[in-house]
Amino acid sequence: MALLNIRNLSVKFATATGSFTAVDGIDVHVDKGEVLAIVGESGSGKSVSMLAVMGLLPDTATITADEMTYDGQDISNLSASERRRLIGREITMIFQEPVASLNPSFSVGFQIEEVLRLNLGMTNREARAKALDLFRAVGIPEPEDKINAYPHQMSGGQCQRVMIAIAIASNPRLLIADEPTTALDVTIQKQILDLLMKLQEDYGMALILITHDMGVVAETADRVVVQYKGRKMEEADVLSLFENPQHAYTRALLSALPEHATGDRLPTVSDFFVQEVTP
């Protein structure tokens, strides 16, 4: 059975010029221990659909879905306290800008210990010990020193490791990572992706990876959903997607990778895509 199952999800935003549909009838499901990549460009609605699951969208958003279940439980109409039991414990999320995701006024140790105290009911002493364990698990060097550091004293890659440590603190069964490496250098990106994959295997959690980077998809995903302008274009396991992409948009994305350039010019999406989908 799918861990998270969403059928026909739509998200509309009320704007000054009328209603804008950001997500238009998307089906997403992820199984236990699976890595799902959701790929798309800016404006494809890839982040919005997952923010809808987390209940993080502003009041201007209208969310409709035929089905929205987590582990068989309906999550579309949770009360605030039920939602708090689920979000941040069973389902956690990390974001694109690691430095901006942390509070600059508190040490990183305080921020991870706060999660441990509030979500897991630990005492201060237990929380400190567990925080050090988590820092070691995510590969932060000299955790005893770093635990008292403030976010601005750490590099982007280290802040993302802290975010990951916070996200896995409660042994979640589903981690949603929204562009976790986009703000990072390529060598740091490799380290963070390797870490996420290792933790995913060690903890047996499901991972939804939102990205625009086909390279990241190739290195991590089991299954891939390709989104464009709020709609699902294609869904396939990672090998079939790269070997034999079915949809014109997927083919366009793959051939726009500079390493796939055959002639002097890079093919662009519009070369593939003028008639086939009218947004």
Added chain:
Amino acid sequence: MTGTKPAAVVEGRAIVQDYYVPGSMFAAGREVRALRGIDFSVEKGKTLAIVGESGSGKSTLARIIALIDAPTSGTLLIDGEPVDIRSKRPSPALRSKVQMVFQNPYGSLNPRQKVGNVLMEPLVINTDYPATERRDRAEAMLKKVGLQPEHFNRYPHMFSGGQRQRIAIARALMLNPQLLVLDEPVSALDLSVQAQVLNLLADLQDEFGLTYVFVSHDLSVVRYIADDVMVISKGVAVEQGTREALFADPQHAYTQSLFAATPVTDVEAIRTRVARRKAARLAAPV
């Protein structure tokens, strides 16, 4: 570096840049050496890619080449002429030769300036063309970079990221430069928009015989656009060579680690990874 030819559009010899980090009540100020003696030269119509991570000094070097900052020591030659902007303000003619395009097209355009004025401003400052001539040139340049003349009176916020980067490129080309310094020009853009902008840069290089210094951390982009590549780490050029040589056989350990970290989108590599994961899962069922 192989033999220095006088035909080089831009050449650097032993470029060093120090930054002074001011001290506080408790710590003394100190010097940080961002570039430790860099040599390079780029011939006309060629593209030199500068590759490195954040903090490697690649943007510092780009700013020196674009005549924004003066190096602490070392010589920069534009068209074979030594340039020292510290002792003498660059002339309009020299400014016209070298232009720069920045990484973030959201930050590099004045939000209160119409696109037409963005494009005409370099002409106001550096030339004495009459207003009608400036307008004609700006409209022609808009067309050249794939925008429409009706975009002339719009503001930057009305454009997408890719269109803004086209505007920034158009602004850089208004003075008919010989050398364009591009600091991560496509890393803020989506993949398909990135392809369009790279194509545009290739077309413009052919048409105007432009020389590019292209700063990037993305090896797949570098492989597509560069003729020569320089890899910088901690202010030192650890490896320099033609694109073919460097990509075929990277020598330095740092270059090799960059290659190892670059995601592989090759089907065989994915097949291996998927098989490995399946095996791991069978060995230790969740």
